[in-house]
Amino acid sequence: xxxxxxxxxxxxxxxxxxxxxxxxxxxxxxxxxxxxxxxxxxxxxxxxxxxxxxxxxxxxxxxxxxxxxxxxxxxxxxxxxxxxxxxxxxxxxxxxxxxxxxxxxxxxxxxxxxxxxxxxxxxxxxxxxxxxxxxxxxxxxxxxxxxxxxxxxxxxxxxxxxxxxxxxxxxxxxxxxxxxxx
Amino acid sequence: xxxxxxxxxxxxxxxxxxxxxxxxxxxxxxxxxxxxxxxxxxxxxxxxxxxxxxxxxxxxxxxxxxxxxxxxxxxxxxxxxxxxxxxxxxxxxxxxxxxxxxx
Numbered sequence: 001x002x003x004x005x006x007x008x009x010x011x012x013x014x015x016x017x018x019x020x021x022x023x024x025x026x027x028x029x030x031x032x033x034x035x036x037x038x039x040x041x042x043x044x045x046x047x048x049x050x051x052x053x054x055x056x057x058x059x060x061x062x063x064x065x066x067x068x069x070x071x072x073x074x075x076x077x078x079x080x081x082x083x084x085x086x087x088x089x090x091x092x093x094x095x096x097x098x099x100x101x102x103x104x105x106x107x108x109x110x111x112x113x114x115x116x117x118x119x120x121x122x123x124x125x126x127x128x129x130x131x132x133x134x135x136x137x138x139x140x141x142x143x144x145x146x147x148x149x150x151x152x153x154x155x156x157x158x159x160x161x162x163x164x165x166x167x168x169x170x171x172x173x174x175x176x177x178x179x180x181x182x
Numbered sequence: 183x184x185x186x187x188x189x190x191x192x193x194x195x196x197x198x199x200x201x202x203x204x205x206x207x208x209x210x211x212x213x214x215x216x217x218x219x220x221x222x223x224x225x226x227x228x229x230x231x232x233x234x235x236x237x238x239x240x241x242x243x244x245x246x247x248x249x250x251x252x253x254x255x256x257x258x259x260x261x262x263x264x265x266x267x268x269x270x271x272x273x274x275x276x277x278x279x280x281x282x283x284x285x
Contacts, residue, residue: 018244021243022240022244025239025240025243029231029236029239030228030230030231030236033229033231034228034229037229038226038229043232044264046231047231047232047235047239050231050235050239051239051242054239054243055243055246058243108238120221121221121225124222124225125225139222139226140226143222143223143225143226144227144228153243155187160264171215171218173218174218174222175215175218177219
């Protein structure tokens with residue numbers, strides 16, 4: 001969905017048009033699910049929280065300001081808050097079913113290659129899990145969602161420069177941690 | 183290069199040092215970081231939600247009552263008022279002096 005049609009549909013959705021909200025839902029459900037999936041590491045929790053995100057968005061769409069943050073950023077912020085609640089309520093920080101995520105990443109590749117890649121991915125996953133939540137969020141938005149630094153800055157309520165700097169520091173710390181593991 | 187120019191001193195030096203820092207911060211093309219970025223790229227692959235989940239959620243979104251919270255607010259208010267009236271009436275009944283015993 002491009003920005004112009006996005007705005008038209010948003011206008012209609014804010015006005016209470018269910019069909020318009022349905023279009024927004026179809027455009028964003030995959031992206032929001034992905035974000036939550038990589039934050040929680042569980043399909044079940046990702047589905048549960050994704051449902052909550054869209055129910056909250058649906059119930060509060062009238063309060064959404066068209067001239068404020070982009071709709072995607074609004075949804076990501078809802079998702080971020082709900083994931084934070086999830087961590088707090090269940091007190092299970094970084095409890096990620098590692099095998100599920102790692103194997104899911106390498107379907108349909110040759111066995112030997114997959115073995116090496118799986119080992120690499122397991123190491124990488126361990127290192128990523130040790131990162132603070134904001135750095136994990138940054139990596140997911142950048143690599144899973146393919147968002148630009150500007151878009152990430154809006155979602156994370158920071159400047160573009162701060163995001164660049166955070167990204168650089170995240171890469172450095174990841175590199176150091178990977179080196180330590182070797 | 184930046185450091186050499188910086189030896190000249192003054193405000194330009196400070197600005198160039200800052201520029202150098204920014205350039206270092208934004209430059210992530212060192213071999214290690216490039217490899218790491220590629221690993222991250224292959225690790226974080228988009229995962230499709232189950233179609234059945236997407237369809238069910240869509241169905242629930244438009245069939246379940248909208249904004250239940252707002253519907254509950256006036257109800258809560260009425261309950262508080264009614265409770266207050268009941269408690270108030272009971273207190274009046276209990277605390278008032280019996281008139282029949284006056285002689």
